[in-house]
Amino acid sequence: MNNRIISFWSAGGSTGKTTLAAAFTLALKKYKKDIVLADFKEVTPHVHKYFGIELSDKSNIYEAIENGHNATEAVKEHLQKKQGIWILSGFGMNDFAKFEEKHFFAVLEVVKNEFEHVVVDTSAGVFFSSTYTALKNSDVIFAVAAPTIWSIEDTAQMINFVSNRWGVEKEKFKAILNAVSKEEVDTSTAEKILEIETFSVRYGQKNILKDVTKIAEFLLKKDIEKVIGIKRAEEAKSFGVN
Ligand SMILES: Nc1ncnc2c1ncn2[C@@H]1O[C@H](COP(=O)(O)OP(=O)(O)OP(=O)(O)O)[C@@H](O)[C@H]1O
Numbered sequence: 212m213n214n215r216i217i218s219f220w221s222a223g224g225s226t227g228k229t230t231l232a233a234a235f236t237l238a239l240k241k242y243k244k245d246i247v248l249a250d251f252k253e254v255t256p257h258v259h260k261y262f263g264i265e266l267s268d269k270s271n272i273y274e275a276i277e278n279g280h281n282a283t284e285a286v287k288e289h290l291q292k293k294q295g296i297w298i299l300s301g302f303g304m305n306d307f308a309k310f311e312e313k314h315f316f317a318v319l320e321v322v323k324n325e326f327e328h329v330v331v332d333t334s335a336g337v338f339f340s341s342t343y344t345a346l347k348n349s350d351v352i353f354a355v356a357a358p359t360i361w362s363i364e365d366t367a368q369m370i371n372f373v374s375n376r377w378g379v380e381k382e383k384f385k386a387i388l389n390a391v392s393k394e395e396v397d398t399s400t401a402e403k404i405l406e407i408e409t410f411s412v413r414y415g416q417k418n419i420l421k422d423v424t425k426i427a428e429f430l431l432k433k434d435i436e437k438v439i440g441i442k443r444a445e446e447a448k449s450f451g452v453n
């Protein structure tokens with residue numbers, strides 16, 4: 212199945228990953244019932260705050276893996292349903308001190324087995340094992356950038372790093388220019404710098420869900436196109452500020 216693990220990542224902080232990952236999951240729920248939003252941000256995760264739920268301590272997952280047990284039941288204990296979607300909250304300071312790549316990989320395996328689509332919110336940059344695990348195992352990675360030249364150039368550099376050093380294929384990346392307002396860099400300029408398909412989400416709360424829904428539909432239509440050979444994906448491409 213295509214596009215099973217979809218990550219939201221960025222070169223720098225506060226570009227809108229959590230906001231867009233949450234909106235994307237909420238948009239996807241119209242079409243797909245079997246979906247989870249997994250917070251793979253370490254130390255200061257935010258998804259639980261966004262949905263008004265408690266951040267759970269995930270020591271039981273760590274213990275299960277260290278003891279060589281299957282982690283399914285341990286992970287399931289942390290799933291909470293909110294606004295019609297399943298949520299796995301993030302990894303706080305205590306978990307950060309213990310969790311390594313193998314633990315995050317086991318968590319990802321469980322949610323991948325339990326759900327048809329996994330939307331992952333990650334930490335910015337290349338500094339956490341959770342980020343490494345998420346990007347290594349994603350089918351699609353949305354690199355969220357601010358609509359400024361520096362943010363786009365930073366994103367291009369970081370994508371090259373992740374691709375060359377971590378071996379994540381560049382074809383998996385798509386870019387989203389977030390919080391776009393009129394005067395700033397447009398998607399075609401960004402596309403030239405990044406050399407990847409680029410979408411945009413306009414500035415303002417009222418636009419976020421609308422624009423992100425179109426991106427989700429675009430991604431789903433590509434799935435459908437691949438499976439049953441209909442060619443309607445391009446229809447969804449023109450939206451946002453362009
Ligand atoms: N399109 C948008 N229009 C207006 N405000 C936005 C938009 N996208 C995000 N924001 C706001 O920008 C702020 C940062 O967003 P968010 O927390 O999603 O970023 P992040 O990349 O997840 O940050 P971090 O790196 O800390 O995890 C939030 O206050 C959010 O409401």
Ligand SMILES: [Mg+2]
Pocket residue numbers: 228229230252257332
């Ligand atoms: Mg965030």
